[in-house]
Amino acid sequence: MKKIEIFEQAMIVGNYDVVVCGGGPAGFIAAIAAARGGASVAIVEQYGFLGGMATAGLVAPISRFNLKGRRMIGGIPWEFIERLKEMGGAIVENPPGNISFMPEKYKLIAQRLVLEAGVDLYFHCYLTGCLKKDNEITHIIFHTKEGMQSITGRYFIDCTGDADLAWYADVPMQPKSNPLQPASLCFCLGGVDTAKLPLAHHNLDTTNMHDVSIQNVLNELREKEGIPLFGGPWYSSMIEEGYLAVNMTRFSGDMTKVTDMTNAECTLHEDVFRMVELLKEHVDAFKNAFLVTTAPQVGIRETRRIKGAYILTGQDYVEGRRFPDAISRGCHPIDIHHADNTRQNVTFLEKSPYIPYRTLYVPAYPNLLVPGRCFSADETASASVRVQASVMGLGQAAGTSAALCVKDNCSVDDVNVESLREKLISMGAILD
Ligand SMILES: Cc1cc2nc3c(=O)[nH]c(=O)nc-3n(C[C@H](O)[C@H](O)[C@H](O)COP(=O)(O)OP(=O)(O)OC[C@H]3O[C@@H](n4cnc5c(N)ncnc54)[C@H](O)[C@@H]3O)c2cc1C
Incomplete structure (x- = not known):
């Protein structure tokens, strides 16, 4: 294939403490957490609404908040569900804590929560690249109707699901599953x-x-x-x-x-x-x-996953291994769909697993966090954590960490993990 060289200038339209790429379940929760932690925050999103696969993929229900009837994911994700329920946009299905919902009300409540937190939205902006100084991201680049634009930031959170920002930043990736889980148009x-x-x-x-x-x-x-x-x-x-x-x-x-x-x-x-x-x-x-x-787009279950400071394994996950830097928990079964036939492998969990903070960042990339379905886990663990309630939990941890990094002026791997965990617990996250 031939290549052509293009040179284009990008207008710098914003400068934030924290820039979140992608406004899906991980992204909009991350943005709220960072903004409530005192950071100035922007979300850059390709669509004109929030929710990612929930709204752009019509993926329902939101799975799942409970294991054996006990809620394992709390804080902002649950606050969002409560607000959606108040508006008549959700039914909580117990004991698993799955959530049936109306996509239009989901969009509205997510947008209200984000705007109430003071986050700036950049809609219809398609992320196409970034600039770095060594491994530190300085700018993101995105395409708009006004041409190419850029935002600068101190910390970046990649919530694109496909790890687009990490990929543009040349972050090491795990080998892709072969075959990948299938896509589905809902x-x-x-x-x-x-x-x-x-x-x-x-x-x-x-x-x-x-x-x-x-x-x-x-x-x-x-x-x-x-x-x-x-x-x-x-x-x-x-x-x-x-x-x-x-x-x-x-x-x-x-x-x-x-x-x-x-x-x-x-x-x-x-x-x-x-x-x-x-x-x-x-x-x-x-x-x-x-x-x-x-749905506005085909639903995507699996693509890239970063190779983070720790790769959460299926064994860690199923055994409920404890980690001193646990920042969220899981409860959805390990749920692997076959690519070329009708089958699905489902393993229900006995214990609620722990997810370590080290799965959200990559060594030597000081200002990038990657929650959402592209976080650092193997094929098995990610086949559970990829669902919506779980990625909201990761988003909450990433946003909270980014705000702490802003305050302490430290790299993401230097954040005080005890303070992060304390902050998350005070917000309602369930880590014990
Ligand atoms: C068919 C199907 C069925 C599923 N069933 C369930 C289920 O029953 N229950 C459940 O809870 N989960 C289910 N899931 C999984 C779940 O929906 C996703 O894994 C989850 O939404 C991932 O959240 P995320 O925030 O990481 O990414 P996403 O939801 O994919 O959000 C990513 C966001 O980033 C934006 N974005 C991406 N790239 C760019 C770019 N370059 N520039 C700008 N914006 C960008 C997208 O528009 C989107 O808003 C299913 C998934 C699929 C595909």
């Missing part, structure tokens, strides 16, 4: 007889919530008619009567590659229509269903 249906679908509520503790009866129908059709690849199906109440978020399409590929991403979008838009037809025709609860919308 969609919203109306006109569903949800009373006939008890699994629309995710209130069972140690049961995988896919609909086996529909899976059997689809498997039979797949053998007879060669229908598209699918998983689950999983679906979740969208609170309003008859509305359901559905997760069942599957595409195998690397969603950091333009060609794979384009093929995934094209294939899965076709597949959604076919799946809706099949559900209407073969499953009574869906006979009057109609497609309200597909």
Whole structure:
């Protein structure tokens, strides 16, 4: 492939203590935590709303806050759920503490919390690079309708899910899983007889919530008619009567590659229509269903993961290994979707695992934190922590740490871990 050289100047439009790239579940919580810790904070986000996979991917429910009925993730993530619930935008499904929600109310509450904390938002800004002095990031670069722009900062938090900022900064990455977990285009249906679908509520503790009866129908059709690849199906109440978020399409590929991403979008838009037809025709609860919308983008389960100061292993995780620098905990099962068939491996946890702070930064990168699904864990541990409540917990820790670093003028690996943990506990995080 040929390369061309381009030279463009970028307008510097802001200067902050903490710059958060990506406003998904990890990112908007990180920004609130940093701003409440006294830092000036900006979020740079490619869409015109917050929520990441929850709103741009229509991924539901928010999984999960509890293990064996005890809440394991608290603080700002739970405050967000309470605010969403107050507005009628969420149902807490106990004992697992899964959250069914309305994406539009999610966007609004996330935005209100972020703005109330004093965070500046830069929407419709696509991160395309960064400048560094040695390994210290000095500027991020993003594309806008006004051309290329830049923000300077003292600390940067990469919450892009795909570790885009870390990748631009040449941070060492772990080898990618082979194959990666599949991508799925989720969609919203109306006109569903949800009373006939008890699994629309995710209130069972140690049961995988896919609909086996529909899976059997689809498997039979797949053998007879060669229908598209699918998983689950999983679906979740969208609170309003008859509305359901559905997760069942599957595409195998690397969603950091333009060609794979384009093929995934094209294939899965076709597949959604076919799946809706099949559900209407073969499953009574869906006979009057109609497609309200597909998600703005294909849902991405797995891409890059940084090679941090510590790589959390599946064994650490399942054994509930304790770490002196634990900054959050997990509770979701280890949840691995097969790329080329309908299957999924699910391992329910006996103990709530601990997540060490060292998984959020990389040695010799003094001002970068990377929470969210691209944090430093192996394939197994990350297959649990990648879910929304868990990444919110990581975001809270990263934002809180960044604010402490601002105050102490130290690098992210030099932060006083005891103060960080004390601060997190005072905010409501559950670390014991
Ligand atoms: C099909 C599917 C089903 C899932 N099911 C569940 C489930 O049932 N329950 C659950 O809790 N979790 C589920 N997950 C996992 C979960 O949704 C994600 O792992 C989680 O949202 C990751 O959060 P994050 O903040 O790290 O990244 P994301 O949610 O991906 O957010 C990243 C944010 O960064 C922005 N961004 C990315 N790149 C750039 C860029 N270059 N410039 C500017 N902005 C950028 C994005 O627009 C987005 O807002 C599922 C995921 C998928 C794909």
